[in-house]
Amino acid sequence: MRAIIVFGSxxxxxxxxxxxxxxxxxxxxxTVVLKDVVYAxxxxxxxxxxxxxxxxxxxxxxxxxxxIGFYEKLQTLDLSGKQAAAFGPGDTAWPDFCEAVHYLDKRxxxxxxxxxSAPLLIDGVVEEHEKEAxxxxxxxxxxx
Numbered sequence: 001m002r003a004i005i006v007f008g009s010x011x012x013x014x015x016x017x018x019x020x021x022x023x024x025x026x027x028x029x030x031t032v033v034l035k036d037v038v039y040a041x042x043x044x045x046x047x048x049x050x051x052x053x054x055x056x057x058x059x060x061x062x063x064x065x066x067x068i069g070f071y072e073k074l075q076t077l078d079l080s081g082k083q084a085a086a087f088g089p090g091d092t093a094w095p096d097f098c099e100a101v102h103y104l105d106k107r108x109x110x111x112x113x114x115x116x117s118a119p120l121l122i123d124g125v126v127e128e129h130e131k132e133a134x135x136x137x138x139x140x141x142x143x144x
Contacts, residue, residue, distance in 0.1 A: 001029075001030050001031070001049045001050050001141060001143060002030070002031050002033075002047070002048045002049050002050070003025055003030045003031065003032045003033070003048055003049070003050035003051070003052065004032070004033045004034075004035060004044065004045065004047075004048040004050070004051055004052070005018050005021060005022055005025075005032060005033070005034050005035065005052040005053075005054065006035050006036075006037050006040045006045070006051075006052070006053050006054070006070065007034075007035075007036060007037060007053070007054035007055070007067075008036075008037045008054070008055045008056070008063070008064035008065070008066045008067030008070070009036065009056070009064065009066075010056060010058070010064055010065070013056060013089045013126045014054050014055060014056050014064070014088055014089055014126075015036070016126050016127065017054065017087065017088070017089055017122060017126045017129075017133055018034055018052075018054050019034065020126075020129075020130050020133035020134050020137065021052065021054075021087060021120070021133050021134070021136060021137035022034045022137065023134050023137065024133065024134040024135060024136060024137020024138035024139070024140075025050075025052075025137040025138070025140065027134070027137075027138045028137070028138045028139075028140065028141070028142040028143055029142065029143030030050065030141075030143060033048070036066075037064075037066050037067050037070045038066050040070060042070055042073040042074055042076070042077060043077070045077060045079065045082070046077065046082075048082070049082065049083060050082070050083045050084070050116070050140070050141065051079070051082055051083070051084040051085075051108070051113065052084065052085050052086070052087065052140075053067075053084070053086050053087075053104040053108065054086065054087050054088050054101075054104075055067045055071075055086075055088050055100040055101065055103075055104060056088050056089050056090065056100060057088065057090045057094075057096060057097070057098050057099050057100040057101070058100070062096065062099045062100045062103060063100045063103055063104075064100065067100070071103065071104065071107060074107050074108075074111055075107075075110075075111070077111050078111065078112055079108065079111040079112045079113035080112035080113075081112075081114075082112075082113045082114070083113065083114050083115075083116045083141065084108040084113035084114065084115055084116065085105075085108075085115060085116055085117040085119065085120075085140060086101050086102075086104035086105040086108060086119045086120075087101060087119055087120035087121070087122070087133075087136070088100055088101040088104075088119075088120075088121070088122070089122040089123075089124075089126050090121060090122065090123060091123060091124060092123050092124075097121070097123070098119070098121040098122075098123075101119045101120075101121055102119065104119075105119050116140055116141055117136070117139070117140050120132075120133065120136045
């Protein structure tokens with residue numbers, strides 16, 4: 001299955017996490033494109049069967065700055081027939097832990113995508129959750 005991961009990252013944590021999820025998806029037999037939201041066009045999502053979106057959570061806007069415009073443009077797409085999931089890092093020391101991930105999940109649902117996994121919410125240091133993130137990616141619609 002052709003999959004795309006579009007992520008927004010400020011200091012690199014979400015990019016690192018996205019790489020782990022990509023590895024899991026590839027281990028499951030998917031062909032995966034990993035794309036920083038800065039270089040992504042929302043219409044590209046229509047070229048893929050599986051769509052994954054990732055953002056860290058920032059106060060007070062919640063969604064990472066580069067992801068905001070992409071998130072807003074998602075309102076124009078019909079994602080019926082697409083499979084999707086959302087993930088991202090956060091810190092339970094802050095209020096609204098991983099709220100951006102919930103926003104992405106909700107937007108995907110609103111646009112008609114079939115959600116194929118509960119969101120992956122990573123607390124704290126991303127590198128400490130590598131195995132968890134790879135396993136999460138591998139468990140999404142395994143082909144092998």
